[in-house]
Amino acid sequence: MIGVLLVEDQALVRAGFRMVVDSQPDLRVLGEAADGAAALAAAGRLTPDVVVMDVRMPGMDGIEATRRLTTARNPPKVLVLTTYDLDDYAVAAVRAGASGFLLKEAPAEVFLSAVRSVHAGDAVLAASTTRRLLDRLAPPIDPAARRLVATLTGRERDVLTEMARGSSNAEIAVALDIGAGTVKTHVRHILTKLSARDRVRAVIIAHEAGLARSGRR
Structure with a gap:
């Protein structure tokens, strides 16, 4: 409940x-x-x-x-x-x-x-x-954020990039051709590695690291 x-x-x-x-x-x-x-x-x-x-x-x-x-x-x-x-x-x-x-x-x-x-x-x-x-939350590149993002695996970076573009878990699964359960696992690992309390904080860190500033939808 x-x-x-x-x-x-x-x-x-x-x-x-x-x-x-x-x-x-x-x-x-x-x-x-x-x-x-x-x-x-x-x-x-x-x-x-x-x-x-x-x-x-x-x-x-x-x-x-x-x-x-x-x-x-x-x-x-x-x-x-x-x-x-x-x-x-x-x-x-x-x-x-x-x-x-x-x-x-x-x-x-x-x-x-x-x-x-x-x-x-x-x-x-x-x-x-x-x-x-x-767009409003995209500040100058933050070296600390880049160091955090660097701890992610390549696939986790892909998932975080999609998160930063505003994609839902279902959309990420389609875009990366992986299962919905796999996406949830990656998101959980991303939050842990970035010390992000929730998805919003992870997205802000991605933007601070410049992860989603190119190839935007």
């Missing part, structure tokens, strides 16, 4: 998310919060697996709350939801430690899939922002 904490300042919106989450046999809403400070207190008390986080809230906003949650001991995964398809929010959310960024207008099945995906350690980015976000 995946425990979920809903953080949203509008009670009606929270109620809608609760209905969607609690309709699933493998998901359960552990609690709700209306602002960032309340989210931190609730997370400490309830220890959720996934926090669904709004961005714009009174008092402490979702970005700061995400930063504090993801730097705590045994941090939950954070899925940021927003009404606004703005690059600055997406960049801020990922840099704060969020594992996913999704628009509130996404269909229920997409939202539920995103909750499960971030819990499993995958990255979830709204399709409309993915490519722009990765």
Whole structure:
């Protein structure tokens, strides 16, 4: 069972998310919060697996709350939801430690899939922002990132390159002509070697190392 904490300042919106989450046999809403400070207190008390986080809230906003949650001991995964398809929010959310960024207008099945995906350690980015976000996160080449990437095998580098291009595991399997289970194994080894908490951090390291700057799709 995946425990979920809903953080949203509008009670009606929270109620809608609760209905969607609690309709699933493998998901359960552990609690709700209306602002960032309340989210931190609730997370400490309830220890959720996934926090669904709004961005714009009174008092402490979702970005700061995400930063504090993801730097705590045994941090939950954070899925940021927003009404606004703005690059600055997406960049801020990922840099704060969020594992996913999704628009509130996404269909229920997409939202539920995103909750499960971030819990499993995958990255979830709204399709409309993915490519722009990765472009914004491409800083100057970082020698430390290159050293980390150099510890990967050739096949692991291939998989990481596909990850950095925004490919899903299924797309990576097709592109590299390998099984889905093999892709998952490679991704797990990549995260371990890069000391990356999740897929988002691995993708950022790939961009810092310049791994996906040529031959982009």
